[in-house]
Amino acid sequence: MTTVAPVNEPPVRARKGLFNRPEKPYIHPYLGGALLGLVMFLAFLITRNGLGASGGLNRYVAALEDLIVPGHVNQTPYLLKLAGGNLNPLDDWSVPVVTGALLGGFVAGFLNGRLKVQINKGPNISNRTRLIMAFVGGVIFAYGARMARGCTSGQALSGGATLSAGSWALMMCIFAGAYALAYFLRKFWN
Amino acid sequence: MLPALFPLKAFLQPLAQNPWTYLVFGLIGFGFGFVLEISGFGNSKKLAAQFYFKDLTVLKVMFGAIITAMVLIFLSSAIGILDFNLVYVPETHLWPGLLGGVIMGVGFIVGGFCPGTALVSASTFKVDGIVFSLGAAVGVWAFGETVQPIWNWWNNSGYYGRLTLMDVFHLPTGVVVLLVVLMALFMFWGGEKLEARFGKRDLSKEPKRRYLGGVALILVALIVIALGQPTIAQKWSQVEAEKMPLLEQRAVQIHPGELLASLGNDTLDVIMLDVRSESDFNLFHIHGAVNLPLQNILSVVPTLLTQAQTTSSSVVVLMSNDESAATEAWKVLAAEAVPNIYILEGGINNWIKVFGKQEAGIRPLAAGVSDDQLRYTFESALGDRYPAADPLPYEWVLEYTPKIKLQNQRGVSGGGCG
Numbered sequence: 001m002t003t004v005a006p007v008n009e010p011p012v013r014a015r016k017g018l019f020n021r022p023e024k025p026y027i028h029p030y031l032g033g034a035l036l037g038l039v040m041f042l043a044f045l046i047t048r049n050g051l052g053a054s055g056g057l058n059r060y061v062a063a064l065e066d067l068i069v070p071g072h073v074n075q076t077p078y079l080l081k082l083a084g085g086n087l088n089p090l091d092d093w094s095v096p097v098v099t100g101a102l103l104g105g106f107v108a109g110f111l112n113g114r115l116k117v118q119i120n121k122g123p124n125i126s127n128r129t130r131l132i133m134a135f136v137g138g139v140i141f142a143y144g145a146r147m148a149r150g151c152t153s154g155q156a157l158s159g160g161a162t163l164s165a166g167s168w169a170l171m172m173c174i175f176a177g178a179y180a181l182a183y184f185l186r187k188f189w190n
Numbered sequence: 191m192l193p194a195l196f197p198l199k200a201f202l203q204p205l206a207q208n209p210w211t212y213l214v215f216g217l218i219g220f221g222f223g224f225v226l227e228i229s230g231f232g233n234s235k236k237l238a239a240q241f242y243f244k245d246l247t248v249l250k251v252m253f254g255a256i257i258t259a260m261v262l263i264f265l266s267s268a269i270g271i272l273d274f275n276l277v278y279v280p281e282t283h284l285w286p287g288l289l290g291g292v293i294m295g296v297g298f299i300v301g302g303f304c305p306g307t308a309l310v311s312a313s314t315f316k317v318d319g320i321v322f323s324l325g326a327a328v329g330v331w332a333f334g335e336t337v338q339p340i341w342n343w344w345n346n347s348g349y350y351g352r353l354t355l356m357d358v359f360h361l362p363t364g365v366v367v368l369l370v371v372l373m374a375l376f377m378f379w380g381g382e383k384l385e386a387r388f389g390k391r392d393l394s395k396e397p398k399r400r401y402l403g404g405v406a407l408i409l410v411a412l413i414v415i416a417l418g419q420p421t422i423a424q425k426w427s428q429v430e431a432e433k434m435p436l437l438e439q440r441a442v443q444i445h446p447g448e449l450l451a452s453l454g455n456d457t458l459d460v461i462m463l464d465v466r467s468e469s470d471f472n473l474f475h476i477h478g479a480v481n482l483p484l485q486n487i488l489s490v491v492p493t494l495l496t497q498a499q500t501t502s503s504s505v506v507v508l509m510s511n512d513e514s515a516a517t518e519a520w521k522v523l524a525a526e527a528v529p530n531i532y533i534l535e536g537g538i539n540n541w542i543k544v545f546g547k548q549e550a551g552i553r554p555l556a557a558g559v560s561d562d563q564l565r566y567t568f569e570s571a572l573g574d575r576y577p578a579a580d581p582l583p584y585e586w587v588l589e590y591t592p593k594i595k596l597q598n599q600r601g602v603s604g605g606g607c608g
Contacts, residue, residue, distance in 0.1 A: 026228060026247075028397065029229060029230075029246075029247040030250055030400050032225060032229030032230075032247075032250075032254070033250055033252070033253065033254015034255075036229070036254070036258075037255040037256065037257070037258025037260075037262070038258060038262075039225055040259040041258065042218065044197070044259065044272075044278075045196045046196065046214060046218075047214060047215065048276050048277050048278050049215075049278050051222050053306035057305055057309075057326060057327060057330055060327070061330050061331050065331065076334060077338065077341065078334040093205065093600075096213070096215035096219055097216070097222065100217060100218065100220040100221075100222065101219040101220070101222045101223030101226070101306065102223060102309055102310075102313045103216075103219075103313070104222060104224035104225075104227070105224065105226060105227040105309065105312075105314060106223075106313040106314065107220075108225075108314075109313065109314030112227075112228065114232070116314070117316075118315070118316060119316070119317045120234045120235045121234070121235070122238075130318055133302070134321040134322040134325065135324065135325035136325065137302060137322060138301050138305075138308065138321070138322035138323060138324065139297075139326070139328050139329040141293075141297025141303070141322075141325075142297070142305060142325070142329025142332075142333070143332055143333050144291065144295075144297055144329075145290065145294055145326075145329070145330070146329070146337075147286050147290035147333060147337075147344065148287045148289075148290025148291055149286070149290070149603075150280060151304055152304040153305070153306045154280065155287070156252065156256075157252065157256060157259075158280065159280040160252075160253075161257075161259035162263065162277055162280075162354070163355045163356065163367075164352075164353065164354060165282050165350070166287045166350065166353065167287075169287060169288060170288060171291070173287075173292045173295060174292075174295045174298065176292060177291065177292035177295020177299075178298045181299045186242065189235070189302075
């Protein structure tokens, strides 16, 4: 199958896959979409919730904050809803979903020989630049995700499938934001 | 109409009551992470290529997933096995959503990931995925710490609650489903053309079976149109066996005293819906009640469903002059899966009987009033300005059997925001 983008350079820090499993190609994107849709449908059918990532991450962070500075949580309205008083921030559907996703990604990576310590990046930037950008991008994305009450999973995918008006508007904005900046960052990725 | 088996009852309650439910969410997450990884979403270069038109895997997987799940959700709803009113639909907070969306797009192209894909990338030891995830943890922390000054804006600006595209365009569900499928297929077609141009992809090597998939999606959407979504009568027939006994055993008809006590209870959010005619409402109504004549009762359903998925302290109390119209309204809301709904016992007539004894302007009518009509005459249409319309909870000691039991509901909004 030909799903991999034309590669301009070899992976910089590629090592052999753990347990020396042969690396297999990715599945066809339409098949991936259908399978992901099936998972999401089953989630809605059985549990009434869809998928999510930033919500679960948020709860892990809140739990950590509660652990380090317990008093602080009770003075911050945003955290109060997650971890105020006797609330356990980890007692929520989004937490096992995120945890399961980490495990699922790991198992899929193992089965397909893709468990490799490496840095994916454009050919014209250093590892250091790539990692700085990854960190900054993570901060920006997650800030926007909490403002929008969900990220690509909780809003774009889950809200998209349930035809939420706000989720569709927001999804267009994600693409708009990324495309608007893509030209200026072309050196970083190409 | 098949029985509405889904979503499973256990998932309406707090998860801790059924610990196996955590496992179900874990399995869903596992499937989520697994599919993301095998689709190539653990590779930031593949994700970023979307924005240079070289490899539109992101578009194909995302919209493929959205339309696959969508047609199956609304097909399940059409045949009756899934109650769509219980499915969590993210509430529309338009302006925070739009701004947050643009910020996410910037983060996407700068960092090369979104949170879900970064976690999957991290789980396969990609260093950039690990670093993005750490950045994301800092980002969610930073939002929690800085949202205070924009709290009002964040919660209220462009807030429409549970709002679907069907509500926005006033189109039947099936039609919207079909239009979204067609739009996605059109984007796939355009996307492939872009890939051929910018990514030098040879389209002749693409599997022909993808056309079959497209046709199948259109067919299911057409079936959803043909079946239509369940009517109120069909939905009531699905829940009648469960709900009718509540009415017959008078488990949901609350004493005026209990309503008064609930109004004074800060932990409850009581919504009073007065389903009588406007003229009766103008003569006399309980302070704080909203007039919604029975024939318009459906118009309030989206608001109540929003309440149901955002708070667990809402109680709806329906009232008419006696109980007939309120009972009809109760059946409609029960069919629409609105939780915590009650009827004012004996209606407004009974309320006045309890609280209006010393009211000079209200006099009982002689016998011969038919069911669900006012049994009192009023000197003038004072509405809620009669003292009996707004009694003080602490002045009344009444004996009654409390019946309001909040359904212990699970928080479904996930992020815990909103």
